[in-house]
Amino acid sequence: MGTEARRAGRRDFAGLWASYGLSNLGDGLVVIMLPLTALTLTSSPGLVAGVRWAQTMPYVLCTLAIGVLIDRVERSRLIRWAHLARVVALVLFALALSGEVAPLVALYTVAFLLGTAELVADLGTTSVLPMMVERNRLDGANSRLESTRSSLNEFVGPPLGGFLVAVGTVFATLSTAGLYLVAAGALLLLGRRYDPRPAGESAPAAKPRIRDELTEGLRYLRGHRLLRNLALMVCVMAAAWSGWSAVLVLYAVSPGPMGLSGTTYGILLTALALGGVLGSLVAGPVRRLLGTRNLLAVDVITGVIMLATPVFTAQPWPVGAATFLGGVGSGLWNVTVVTLRQQLIPDELLGRVSSASRLIGWGGMPLGAAVAGVLAQTVGPRPVFALGAVACAALLIPFLRVIREDTIRAAVASRDTRGE
Structure with a gap:
């Protein structure tokens, strides 16, 4: 990469970074705005948890198609349109709330949208980043x-979202829409196009069939043992975390056992963000010190602690401390696994293979939310936390056998020799 290309890449990364930060602040508002809005509309634990289920169903229904789209069109424009779609959805929702229309x-x-x-x-x-x-x-x-x-989505967003919802749900909804609109505008700062086709390759006379492209990412993932095993692990952990997230509001916010207000619930969630920020900032040094395999094991262990603590206590400080540890592990995992994917997958396949990984990994989220809703409705939230902790703890048995440091190094070396 030449000097001019590096300079252009740094400038474009700044625009992407700004857009990503603004949109994640909006996501942080949504995290607390949707369940708190649900609590004003229904007292049913199952229906409140169902909001998380609806929000995660796209991970099952839409992921592969989105991967094909990312590998077909200019990627920065696609991100911009995604932000604008959120603006439209939230403005229409604000109108529905103000007009009390269903x-x-x-x-x-x-x-869902x-x-x-x-x-x-x-x-x-994540697909455009290796091109910059x-x-x-x-x-x-x-x-x-x-x-x-982590800072904006989990630290700033939830308490700010709790405050905005206290002012009014319509106001909170329109404020979030404004953030997504500014995030879309930040992408106009990008000076280059980021087409997924390799440089110099012209568009084919006839595009491949969508069905073939849909399955190509799955075939690549199935044939890559390391990425496949990581995706299966994420599936279990995502289901457990999704169940925890879906019912935590019922456990934490009064009249739940922790007795928090909407605002203090948002503050509790900042512990997750603080841990996530710390974990993501130290991921590189920790990876060099412990190795990739041990770093990933730390996330599994801290996740078990986070999920299990509310089973034994409703005191805010222990739950907050455990949530902080869960955030540290999550930050370590996210940086490390995303970087591994970018190093192992060719640019022209990154959208489809990443989406296949998300389909398997994050596909556990709606299942976890659905199971959590049923359990919370029948026996309360504590069994949800216990089940998630046991499922994540059980991961350590196959993890120690199939995820090895030599396997990780060999996979990266193999990709390097095939050479970009």
Whole structure:
């Protein structure tokens, strides 16, 4: 990469980083705005948890199609359209709330649309990044993005969202729409196009069949043992975390056992963000110190602690401390695994293979939310936390056998020899 290309890449990364930060602040508002809005519309634990289910269903229904789209069109434009779609969805939701037109149905619909657009934006961002940044700088770039996501999505967003909802749900909804609009505008700063086709390759006379492209990412993932095993692990952990997230509001906010207000619930969630920021900032040094395999094991262990603590206590400080540890592990995992994917997958396949990984990994989220809703409705939230902790703890048995440091190094070396 020449000097001019590096300079252009740094400038474009700044625009992408700004857009990513603004959109994740919006996502942080949504995290608390949707369940708190649900609590004003229904007292049913199952229906409240169902909001999370609706928001994560796109991970099952839309992921592969989004991967094909990312590998077909100019990626920065696609991210911009995803932000604008969220603006439209939230403005329409605000109108539904103010007019009291089937607000619960509208809430589920907007949760699904926001989940779809978030998936497009996140996959698009991770796919465009290797086209902007040199491979030896990907760790640092991903660390910046992940620490920004944790700071704004989980630290600033939830308490701010709780405050905005206290002012009014319509006001909170329109404020979030404004953030997504500014995020879309930040992408206009990018000076280059980021077409997924390799440089110099012309468009084919006839495009491949969509069905073939849909399955290509799955075939690549199935044949790559390391990426496949990581995706299966994420599936279990994502289901457990999704169940925890879906019912935590019922456990934490009064009249739940923790007795928090909406605002203090948002503050509790900042512990997750603080841990995530710390984990993402130290991911590179920790990876060099412990090795990739041990770093990933740390995330599994801290996740078990986070999930299990509310089973034994409803005191805010222990739950907050455990949530902080879970955030540290999550930050370490996210930076490391995203960087591995970018190092192992060719640019022209990155959208489809990443989407296939998300389909398997994050596909556990709606299942976890659905199971959590049923359990919370029948026996309360504590069994949800216990089940998630046991499932994640059980991962350590196969993890120690199939994820090895020599396997990780060999996979990266093999990709390097095939050579970009």
